[in-house]
Amino acid sequence: MTIDFDLPDNLRNVRDMAHWFAKEHIRPVAIEADRTGRIPGALLAQMKQLGISGGAVYREKGAGGIKGAGKNPEKFINRLAILGVEELSWGDPSVLLSAAGPGLGGPPVRFMGTPAQKERFFSVFDSDELRWGAYALTEPAAGSDVAGIQTTCRKEGDEWVINGVKCYITNGARAAWVVCFATLDPKMGRGGHRAFVVEQGRPGFRLGRVEKKMGLRASETAELVFEDCRVPADNLLGGDEHYARKEGFMGAMKTFDSTRPMVASMAVGIARAALEETEAFYRDNYMxxxxxxxxxxxxxxxxxxxxxxxxxRLMCWRAAWLADHDIANAKEAAMCKAYAPRAAQDIATGCLQVLGAHGVADGSLVEKCFRDLKVYDIFEGTGQIQRIVISKRIIEGLKRF
Ligand SMILES: Cc1cc2nc3c(=O)[nH]c(=O)nc-3n(C[C@H](O)[C@H](O)[C@H](O)COP(=O)(O)OP(=O)(O)OC[C@H]3O[C@@H](n4cnc5c(N)ncnc54)[C@H](O)[C@@H]3O)c2cc1C
Structure with a gap:
């Protein structure tokens, strides 16, 4: 198959619309949102109205999709997402991460949920209210080592009982529901993993602390506590059948093939914002x-x-294009995630160097980009973890010859 570098009209429309919105509505509030840690509710409501959702096109068929995406947006879902997030992150990444919608909770429901579960959990976002979803995998003692999660689950009658703590969960405090990964027994490793949708208000589910961070200050990051938290058997994503086929852990991993190119594209958008600002300064001052x-x-x-x-950017496009064509892309997704955030950090550092004192002054966009970017080499798998994934895939490929 060939790769066409021309964007079809529907993708171009989405990118242009996202850029217009980022320029006119997001960028003007970015510095103040970083300072106060708050994003105006009216802006988030406007984004929802325009179909700019945390989770992009999350339904199987069109509904809840991005305006201008044309028919069958699912065929372009990964490319739509990376083009959109580059532009919106160029505006401000915290605003993008705070967009109402299922967020990182969307992909596991899409990949692992039964049709009835998809309908049940995604229809929550059809409301006119602003609602969020979240994805809770990380624990105090299990970040990169996702197979080592300690949060437990046990079945009691028609319910599951969950115990454990999840940390650094984006939109965790305000989420209408969160996809929580737990294990039947930590000794079982990957085979023991189960994923549940836990709705706000379930008994035994409560908010821990909300983090203060170096960057992405206006994006909410929270600790979630599960103390004998009870959910109906129906909230087990995919049902028992799914896990009989040992697909629990693989479901979590498959999510990354879609989300890593997205996260890498966000880093591209932030670095582009810093670079454009620096180029303009160079033109106005040094030229x-x-x-x-x-x-x-x-x-x-x-x-x-x-x-x-x-x-x-090209590495992100390739990973997304492969995913849209149902071609295995774990290596390419890891490659763009390993490369783009590191390159983006280099760019932000270079921008500060070119700008001199101007770059670190209070209210400098480049200074904010520099702080925001660090996280992109941490979440969705650190750079080191991506390099391990890539080398494993290369070695596997070599074994086949
Ligand atoms: C702003 C923010 C938002 C987040 N949002 C979410 C969210 O919504 N949901 C969620 O589940 N999690 C979320 N996270 C958590 C994030 O995914 C983890 O922080 C990340 O997986 C790294 O885990 P850790 O912080 O425990 O670091 P560790 O895994 O403890 O790693 C520490 C260092 O050791 C290195 N390291 C670890 N293992 C190896 C190895 N085998 N070989 C070489 N080096 C290694 C790492 O690369 C890193 O440099 C978020 C984090 C942040 C900062």
Missing amino acids: TARPIPRYRRLATRLAAMRRQLSTA
């Missing part, structure tokens, strides 16, 4: 206001940063 010859050398740094940005 016109004070064109001192030594500043010309900085242009080579700008050129290197543009190269890194293009490479990162």
Whole structure:
């Protein structure tokens, strides 16, 4: 199969609409939202109205999709998502992560849920109210080592009982429901994993602390506590059948093939924002206001940063394109996630260097981008973990020859 670098009209429309919205409505509030840790509710309501959802096109067929996506958006779902998130993150990544919708909770319900569960949990977002979903895998002693989760689940009659603590959960405090991963017994490893949808208000489910962070300050990150939390048997994603086929852990992993290119594209959008700001400063100051010859050398740094940005973007596009064509993309998804956030951090550091003191002044967009970017090399699997995934896939490929 060939890759076509031209964007079809529907993808171009979505990208242009997302860029227009980011420029006109998101960017103007970005610095203040970072300072206060709050995003105006009216902005989130406007995003919902336009179909800009945390979770992009999360239904199997069209409903809840992005306006302008055309017919059968599921055929473009990964490309729609990465194009949209690059633009919206260019506006502000905290605003994007706070968009109402299922968020990171969407992909596991989509991949693992039964048709009835998809209808039940996604229809929550048909309401006019702002509602969020969340994805709770990380624990205090299990971040990268996802197979080592300690949160337990046991079946009692028609209910499951969950005990444990989840941490750093995006939109965790306000989520209408959260996909919680637990284990029948930590000694069983991956085979013991089960995924549940736990709704706000279930007995034994409560909020722990809300984190203060270096970057993405306006995006909510919370600790969630499950103390003999009871959910109906129906809330087990995929039902018992799914786990009899030993697909519990694989469901969590499959989610990453879709979400890693998205997260990597967010890093591309933030780095692009920093670079554009820096290029404009270079033009206005080093080319016109004070064109001192030594500043010309900085242009080579700008050129290197543009190269890194293009490479990162193309890697994301490739991973998303493969996913849209149902071609295994775990290696490519890990490659773009390993590369783009690191490249983006290099770019932000380079931008600060080019800007000098101007870059670190209070209210500087580039300074905010620099802080926001660090997290992208941590969540959805750290850079080191991506490199392990890539090397495993390469070794597996070598064994076949
Ligand atoms: C802002 C934010 C939002 C988040 N949102 C969510 C969310 O919505 N849902 C969710 O479930 N989680 C979320 N997380 C958690 C995130 O996924 C974890 O932080 C991440 O998986 C890393 O886990 P850890 O922090 O425990 O670090 P650790 O796993 O303890 O890693 C610490 C360091 O050791 C390295 N390391 C670990 N294992 C290896 C190895 N085998 N080889 C080499 N190096 C290794 C890591 O790369 C890292 O540098 C979020 C985190 C942040 C910061």
